Amino acid sequence: MKITFKIWRQKNSDSKGTLKTYDVDGLTEDMSFLEALDHLNEQLVLKNEEVIAYEYDCREGICGQCGVFINGRAHGPHDHMTTCQLHMRSFKDGDTIVVEPWRAKSFPIIKDLIVDRSAFDRIIEEGAYISSKTGTAPESNAIPIPKAKADKAMDAAACIGCGACVATCKNSSAALFTSAKINHLNSLPQGKAEEHERVEAMTWQMKEEGFGSCTFTGACEVECPEAISITNIAEMNARKLKAKLLG
Amino acid sequence: MALNFLFYRKSLIALTGLFLCVFLVVHLSANAILLLPNDIASELYNSYSHTLRENPLITVVAYVLYISIVLHAVVALLITLHNRKAKPQKYIMDKSQQNSSWYSKNMGILGTLILIFIIIHLANFWARIKLGIGEEVLLDKNGYKDVFSVTYELFQNIWFVLFYSILAIPLAFHLYHGLKSGFKTLGFYHKKGLRILAKVSLIYAIIMGVGFGIIPIVVYFK
Incomplete structure (x- = not known):
């Protein structure tokens, strides 16, 4: 052809x-x-x-x-x-x-079609980690996690950081990416220790990088290769509020 | 701190917007009186607006209303300017109509149309009745300001009828997206709840759009 x-x-x-x-x-x-x-x-x-x-x-x-x-x-x-x-x-x-x-x-x-997506890496660095004991690997069933919670965390963790959400958003908002990373860790027991700091630090970095704000046009979830739901952004907003009140 | 304010700005738009949504329900309910036969409508409408003006609680709510409109518009403008800076170069080929609705992407333009409407609407009624600017408002037989006649006379002018009715269309689209997304901005993320919210927002927007749009036409043909 x-x-x-x-x-x-x-x-x-x-x-x-x-x-x-x-x-x-x-x-x-x-x-x-x-x-x-x-x-x-x-x-x-x-x-x-x-x-x-x-x-x-x-x-x-x-x-x-x-x-x-x-x-x-x-x-x-x-x-x-x-x-x-x-x-x-x-x-x-x-x-x-x-x-x-x-x-x-x-x-x-x-150059040409290549863009610098390191802004995503800096958002990750701010809080997409957990505190964990080093040493031998923990027993895999030591922390019981209900299936629904595990599924929800997995859906958010599916984000591959491609940047399509930012690219397609008319405001270049990184809210879908950031919310996926936050909700992935915050919905699991392993992520509870840094729950509030994570939300504060990662959303702070998101603004610092110059991304625009989310106006819920819904374009991001359509273009996302992993079909990550825009509901994650609403959940991030709720977690942010919770962090402000309790954090 | 300045950056943190960015987060609250969105919440501020959502909160003022939702308050304005509630206000519109009250406003439309009162305006529905205008659909009644003229003699009944006249008496009811004038006594209703008299009661509103005399109530100190309503006076407070009115100030909250003025502040909400101004804040909603000013903060939205600030956010729009900030968002534009985040995407300095547009795509040469853009098919975003395939992944998002035109009204969700143009809330600023719809909002500006509504703001223009509000300014003219306030000049038509609020300035005359409340501030006493322009032609004097006469009293009806009960000694109340004859707000009904002000309305009735305005809607004998076909241009005002068209203006009021056509501007109800951008209002409906703005309300549909605004109500739906306002709750998400404030952190409402219950999946089933959001599906219900989308339907409620649609019904709400249709009622508001049709309601506000049809009243001037009905009054014109009465």
Whole structure:
């Protein structure tokens, strides 16, 4: 199949970027979107042109590295999907595909489609840990956790930190990411020791990084590859209130 | 501390917004009197508004109302400016209509329309009746200010009828998203409760939109 790619090219964080058009032939419907970009890069190498910079790691939808904006949506036209899980069969022969990097003040563009998501790491550093005894591994059934609670924690823990929530949010809010990390640990007994400090510290860092505030448009939960519910944000707000009153 | 204020700003919008939602219920209930035959409506409406003006508790509530409107608008403006800074560069291709509703993304524009409405609405009624600006409000046969006639005369003008009725549409959309998300901002996260809240918000918004929208039209054709 033949596709016209319009891809954001930007030399570095200081330079001004622009969309560049590439006509690519020889693609197949079985190719993943990343493989199609690989194919394009191979052609650029042969033509002695600079290849397009984009991120990836696992290519199986669990690492959260491959986030790009495809045809006006985070990770392309489908809900709850990473870029590497998107295949060229989702497009038609002759289509034009616009590829842009995540756009948010807190995610500065490093080069082409690669953005700096270390703001997420700094939010994690502020409180996404627990105090635990070192030494031999604890007996796995020593702390009883009801199934419903374990499931809820797992649903939040599924966040892969891809940044699609920030990218798609009109306010570039990191509320879905931060709330998932907070609720994951705060709903488990192991997370109780730092319960209130965690909420305070992580939400503080979220604001400090310059992310906008959540206005519940619901775009994030649609684009989230793990379908993390926006209810997590409401729960974070409740935990924040609780931390203020009891913390 | 300044950053911490950002968190409370959202709560402030939610709290003032929810108060305004309650106010609208009372306001629409009173306005429903206007749907009655003119002679009954006139007497009831004038005595009702007289009772409101005389009640010291209502005077206090009125000040809470003024403050709520101002705070809601000013804080929303501050947050919007802050949020815009968080996304300095827009996408060249944006298909966000596929993942979120247009009204949830444009609460600021809807709110601005409502604010313009409120200013004109206050100039039409509040300024004349309460501040005595403009044409004097006459007394009815019971010696109460004839608020009914002020309303009736205003809605003989088709342009005001259209303005009031059309502006009820952005109001309804603003209320639908506002009520739904206001509770989430304040930390209400019960899943089943939120599903019920979404339905209640829809019904509430429809009642408010249709209610406020239809009264001027009914009065015009009476």
